[in-house]
Amino acid sequence: MTWKIQAITGEFTGQEINIDRDMLVGRHQDADVLLQSAEVSRKHAALLLKEQALWVQDLNSSNGTFVNELKIENESQLQDGDIVQFASFKFSVFAPASAVEIVEQEEIEVQQPAEAVAPSETAAEKSAAQHMNEQGMPSLTERDGNVQLTRDGMPQSVSVPKPAPIPEGIDLSQVTPEPEPVPVEQPVSRVEEERTQQKNASLGLITIIVLVILAILAWVMFK
Numbered sequence: 001m002t003w004k005i006q007a008i009t010g011e012f013t014g015q016e017i018n019i020d021r022d023m024l025v026g027r028h029q030d031a032d033v034l035l036q037s038a039e040v041s042r043k044h045a046a047l048l049l050k051e052q053a054l055w056v057q058d059l060n061s062s063n064g065t066f067v068n069e070l071k072i073e074n075e076s077q078l079q080d081g082d083i084v085q086f087a088s089f090k091f092s093v094f095a096p097a098s099a100v101e102i103v104e105q106e107e108i109e110v111q112q113p114a115e116a117v118a119p120s121e122t123a124a125e126k127s128a129a130q131h132m133n134e135q136g137m138p139s140l141t142e143r144d145g146n147v148q149l150t151r152d153g154m155p156q157s158v159s160v161p162k163p164a165p166i167p168e169g170i171d172l173s174q175v176t177p178e179p180e181p182v183p184v185e186q187p188v189s190r191v192e193e194e195r196t197q198q199k200n201a202s203l204g205l206i207t208i209i210v211l212v213i214l215a216i217l218a219w220v221m222f223k
Contacts, residue, residue: 003054005033005047005084005091012089019054023047025086026059039063039087054078054093063087 003019012035023032026044035044041061048055057075058065066085067076078084080095 002096003049003078004094006094007089008083008092009088009090017091019047019049022049026061035086035089037087037089040089041087044086048075052096054095056084061087 004016005019006016007013017033024043024046025031025033025035025040026042027034027036027038027040028042031043033047040063041059043059044061045059045065046057048057055075055077056065056067056072058072064071064087066072066083067078068083069085078093080093082093084091084093
């Protein structure tokens with residue numbers, strides 16, 4: 001498994017470093033994680049792998065080594081998401097996927113309490129029919145025996161519910177009747193309008209012709 005640290009400050013921001021073995025952090029030329037700054041000691045700290053876990057050890061540095069803003073004196077185990085700091089240089093810690101799954105599984109097993117087995121609801125509670133019988137509700141057989149049937153199998157003496165009484169103080173004469181529907185006149189189509197106009201024009205022409213003929217006959221007769 002390979003751990004990773006990623007720089008989140010300084011000129012190395014965004015740079016990732018794989019931790020697959022013990023590594024030296026400092027400004028010494030032989031350092032595995034080389035931080036060339038006066039505030040970083042030549043041999044500042046060490047990153048150690050122990051049984052697939054990542055540890056950081058301060059090597060008596062001048063400006064200290066920190067884990068999540070807390071200064072460490074000797075060694076400290078790192079977890080996924082921790083912030084490890086060498087002087088003013090900060091790095092985010094990323095654990096291998098398998099290591100994260102193991103830690104999460106252990107946390108789930110510790111936090112998950114044992115649940116008691118709930119008794120069966122059908123065995124512990126009474127059915128709805130039993131509650132009805134206990135409250136005085138007659139059973140089906142008793143109700144069938146009290147109902148008289150005709151020859152056709154229809155029940156007799158079936159009571160019809162009465163309408164609800166009208167509350168006092170309400171005058172039915174003052175109830176507003178529902179408005180009557182207003183007939184809607186169908187619009188006359190354009191074709192029908194033209195036919196009507198042509199019909200009226202024809203009648204007018206015929207009337208004029210008849211008047212002219214009558215006038216000619218009268219003129220001939222009285223001449």
